[in-house]
Amino acid sequence: MAEALLQVKNLKKYFPIRSGILNRVTNNVKAVDGVSFDIYKGETLGLVGESGCGKSTTGKMIVNLLKPTSGEIVFNGENIVTANKKRQKEFRKDIQIIFQDPYASLNPRMTIGDIIAEPIKINNLAKHGNVEKRVLELLDYVGLASYQKNRYPHEFSGGQRQRVGIARALAVNPKLIVCDEPVSALDVSIQAQVLNLLDDLQKEFDLTYLFIAHGLNVVKHVSNRVGVMYLGDLVEVAADNDLYKNPKHPYTQALLSAIPIPDPKAKKERIILKGDVPSPINPPQGCRFHTRCNKCMEICKKEKPKMKEMENGHKVACHLYDESSVE
Numbered sequence: 001m002a003e004a005l006l007q008v009k010n011l012k013k014y015f016p017i018r019s020g021i022l023n024r025v026t027n028n029v030k031a032v033d034g035v036s037f038d039i040y041k042g043e044t045l046g047l048v049g050e051s052g053c054g055k056s057t058t059g060k061m062i063v064n065l066l067k068p069t070s071g072e073i074v075f076n077g078e079n080i081v082t083a084n085k086k087r088q089k090e091f092r093k094d095i096q097i098i099f100q101d102p103y104a105s106l107n108p109r110m111t112i113g114d115i116i117a118e119p120i121k122i123n124n125l126a127k128h129g130n131v132e133k134r135v136l137e138l139l140d141y142v143g144l145a146s147y148q149k150n151r152y153p154h155e156f157s158g159g160q161r162q163r164v165g166i167a168r169a170l171a172v173n174p175k176l177i178v179c180d181e182p183v184s185a186l187d188v189s190i191q192a193q194v195l196n197l198l199d200d201l202q203k204e205f206d207l208t209y210l211f212i213a214h215g216l217n218v219v220k221h222v223s224n225r226v227g228v229m230y231l232g233d234l235v236e237v238a239a240d241n242d243l244y245k246n247p248k249h250p251y252t253q254a255l256l257s258a259i260p261i262p263d264p265k266a267k268k269e270r271i272i273l274k275g276d277v278p279s280p281i282n283p284p285q286g287c288r289f290h291t292r293c294n295k296c297m298e299i300c301k302k303e304k305p306k307m308k309e310m311e312n313g314h315k316v317a318c319h320l321y322d323e324s325s326v327e
Helices: 055-062 085-094 111-120 128-141 146-150 160-172 188-205 240-245 250-257
Strands: 004-019 024-040 044-048 069-077 095-098 176-180 206-213 225-228 233-239 310-311 314-317
Touching: 004 055, 004 095, 004 206, 024 055, 024 206, 024 233, 044 055, 055 095, 055 176, 095 160, 095 233, 111 128, 111 146, 111 160, 128 146, 128 160, 160 188, 188 206, 188 240, 225 240, 225 250, 233 250
Parallel strands: 044 206, 044 225, 095 176, 176 206
Antiparallel strands: 004 024, 004 069, 225 233, 233 314, 310 314
């Protein structure tokens, strides 16, 4: 196994809820609650789950846009969370993010040339005369023409704007890029183009990706390993082939059953989840999925399952695979 470029250890993010005249903290939204995983150099780890499960919050903590409530984020052997401001600024060059909404993430008053040049200038990565040359190189890498550098974001399509966002992320020569649902706002045909572009750039620049997405069908084509999140917690991590061929957690099985098959004659048994996702303000005791699980046991309602490695790095947090728990 390659060396771990990034290690996330028991990461938590609670957002306080304030109420009353004194504006006191009365409760917390437990957006991320004890997530741990590794990302190895040169690989793509896909992170999937329903809206509100905490995957984007996890990504924003990794790029230091949000401060963790507790836990560790270890990059190249150094804890980002406890690093001083100077080191954190240096980490920002190594860890970049591509946002979900390409229009909202671009300054509408700046040309795309200025948008891409800004991180180069801030980090002193090129002398004044070479900045424009570097901008033109980056535009070429992402499939945009050099004459487009003087245009503004509103003059581009959604797919082109996302290419600008990718070029901006590449501008500081990062080692890790957090892709926060980079294709969810794009048409299906454009999604394929952007995914292929990200794959080509990864090979060319030896990049490592954390690829956040809603659906398992998207991450299947870009990920080496896939992690599944539910209500702020990681429930399963496995190599992409293992996860799709042999899903172990009931939640992963339900997600895979929902992927449509482009064959009208094919028959597929859908696993319909009962009820709604519980509130992250007051998550269920024990296994957080037990309120919707069709394989729920008594122990699931009382004890939180620990992440257990089954085989070939396939990890799952479920009492079904704990011999002492099975009734």
